[in-house]
Amino acid sequence: MPSSAGPSIDTITEGGRVTQVGEGQEADESAPPVMTFGAPTAGEVLAERYELVEHINNDSAGRLVWRGVDVILRRPVAVVLRYPGGDSATEMLQAAVAASRVIHPNLVGVYDAIDEAERAYVVREWVDGQSLRDLAADGPLDPARATAIGNAVASALAAVHATGMVHGNVHPGTVMISDEGRVVLADARTDGADSQENDIRAVGGILYFALTGSWPHAEAPLHGATAGHGRAAIPDAVRDAGGGIAAPRQVRAGVPAYLDDLTMDLLDAEIAPPSSDVLAAELARLDVPAEEEHYLENSGPLRFAADTGEEPSPLAAAGGRKVAVGIAGLLAVALVGLLIGISTLGDKDPQASQSPAPSASAPANDATPAAVAVRKLPVKDVRIIDPDSKNRSEVGGAEKVIDGDEDKGWETETYRDRPNFGNLKKGMGVWIDLGEPHSVKSVQAGLSATGASAQLLAGTTNPPSSPSGDKQLVADYKTPIGQPFEDHDGTTMTFNGFDADTKYRYLLFWITELPPAEGGFKLGVQEITVQGS
Numbered sequence: 001m002p003s004s005a006g007p008s009i010d011t012i013t014e015g016g017r018v019t020q021v022g023e024g025q026e027a028d029e030s031a032p033p034v035m036t037f038g039a040p041t042a043g044e045v046l047a048e049r050y051e052l053v054e055h056i057n058n059d060s061a062g063r064l065v066w067r068g069v070d071v072i073l074r075r076p077v078a079v080v081l082r083y084p085g086g087d088s089a090t091e092m093l094q095a096a097v098a099a100s101r102v103i104h105p106n107l108v109g110v111y112d113a114i115d116e117a118e119r120a121y122v123v124r125e126w127v128d129g130q131s132l133r134d135l136a137a138d139g140p141l142d143p144a145r146a147t148a149i150g151n152a153v154a155s156a157l158a159a160v161h162a163t164g165m166v167h168g169n170v171h172p173g174t175v176m177i178s179d180e181g182r183v184v185l186a187d188a189r190t191d192g193a194d195s196q197e198n199d200i201r202a203v204g205g206i207l208y209f210a211l212t213g214s215w216p217h218a219e220a221p222l223h224g225a226t227a228g229h230g231r232a233a234i235p236d237a238v239r240d241a242g243g244g245i246a247a248p249r250q251v252r253a254g255v256p257a258y259l260d261d262l263t264m265d266l267l268d269a270e271i272a273p274p275s276s277d278v279l280a281a282e283l284a285r286l287d288v289p290a291e292e293e294h295y296l297e298n299s300g301p302l303r304f305a306a307d308t309g310e311e312p313s314p315l316a317a318a319g320g321r322k323v324a325v326g327i328a329g330l331l332a333v334a335l336v337g338l339l340i341g342i343s344t345l346g347d348k349d350p351q352a353s354q355s356p357a358p359s360a361s362a363p364a365n366d367a368t369p370a371a372v373a374v375r376k377l378p379v380k381d382v383r384i385i386d387p388d389s390k391n392r393s394e395v396g397g398a399e400k401v402i403d404g405d406e407d408k409g410w411e412t413e414t415y416r417d418r419p420n421f422g423n424l425k426k427g428m429g430v431w432i433d434l435g436e437p438h439s440v441k442s443v444q445a446g447l448s449a450t451g452a453s454a455q456l457l458a459g460t461t462n463p464p465s466s467p468s469g470d471k472q473l474v475a476d477y478k479t480p481i482g483q484p485f486e487d488h489d490g491t492t493m494t495f496n497g498f499d500a501d502t503k504y505r506y507l508l509f510w511i512t513e514l515p516p517a518e519g520g521f522k523l524g525v526q527e528i529t530v531q532g533s
């Protein structure tokens with residue numbers, strides 16, 4: 001798998017529409033000239049599939065940005081072209097390939113990456129909306145919306161980090177908010193110059209920017225743009241004589257102490273940050289309706305502190321940040337509160353949620369419930385569901401999807417003519433029995449190729465493995481769970497957004513469309529993992 005890399009791509013708004021441009025900067029008068037020889041024209045169809053509709057902009061690296069349409073799937077796309085292709089476009093194409101392998105509702109979908117020697121282009125999701133940088137141009141956001149945006153970014157990073165990759169380009173220009181309220185993170189880099197820890201600290205920068213309208217990372221605000229340079233500049237944070245930044249509560253009124261504390265902890269180099277999935281869960285807990293914020297003031301946020309040999313204590317009340325003693329030591333994480341769940345901006349895009357239970361060994365008067373341990377859940381049984389076949393030739397090998405070996409898996413036969421199993425079947429699935437009901441945080445399916453469509457379902461019945469039994473199971477499993485799967489290409493599907501009050505024993509990964517393969521359409525399911533408690 002290629003490393004996460006390449007020229008980063010940023011967003012600007014023209015007439016209320018998001019476009020995607022390069023290297024964290026908007027095109028301006030100083031941008032290099034764009035080669036016009038062989039330049040595309042409106043109406044041209046690339047790769048016999050992507051029709052160019054409107055030239056939107058030229059980015060600061062000289063690439064052309066077009067709005068287009070996928071004439072096969074009839075969906076709008078953004079097309080970023082570079083002249084020439086070949087070696088000069090390698091990083092851009094590598095970044096696209098890496099990004100296409102991670103599917104998450106808070107990541108911009110990458111559909112295609114093509115090198116035609118004279119020119120290369122990346123085809124990606126078209127998002128109507130604006131970047132966080134543009135959204136905050138009219139002033140800081142309210143704390144609830146800032147929390148929801150930080151939550152979405154942390155959730156996207158958790159999906160990226162789960163694959164071992166680094167995003168490396170998290171800033172207000174690559175955080176996009178659609179007109180429907182969906183928050184998505186765009187444009188990872190491929191130069192390997194960053195780390196997962198820096199990704200997580202950048203979430204602190206996103207929170208700080210959303211709350212104050214200024215950027216706290218003066219040393220590298222835009223991975224290529226410097227503070228105060230051109231139209232892409234972001235105002236620097238208010239600083240004291242020693243260069244220390246002012247806390248959000250010092251910049252504007254109305255920022256809750258628990259959110260102020262969390263933001264400043266993430267930005268403090270002397271405090272080790274949590275993992276991205278833990279941070280996403282904490283931001284989900286803090287993302288509550290305004291009428292419920294009072295309980296957070298009493299419980300405080302997740303705290304990060306250096307190891308002093310003593311158990312960390314929670315913040316007893318809002319009003320003052322816990323200072324780490326020294327920079328060495330391990331992360332001490334306390335998830336405090338009644339609810340861990342991932343919710344989204346404007347309730348448009350529900351996210352993962354989970355309800356922690358107090359430790360059985362904790363004293364009855366302990367004010368800090370122990371954090372629920374999220375782990376890989378064991379699978380008691382697995383089988384292939386194939387309700388529309390009588391010969392049962394494809395139901396063997398189900399155990400390979402839970403053996404921990406991503407090089408081995410179960411696969412369908414090759415179907416001709418159409419991706420919907422040749423129009424012969426409604427679908428096929430992998431059924432999983434967790435042995436007993438569990439709270440589920442995420443389900444991740446590793447696939448053999450890009451282009452598949454699937455959903456995650458839940459049920460309560462366990463009929464026998466037979467054509468009639470499979471038909472009964474599919475009829476009973478009508479409830480989609482987890483984050484609704486976006487129609488994006490990729491080899492890793494991540495589902496989250498599970499109901500906090502519901503436990504699941506039986507899950508069904510239900511495949512409805514197969515990706516192209518030699519001679520037709522075919523899919524392999526390499527590994528399915530379930531995280532929960």
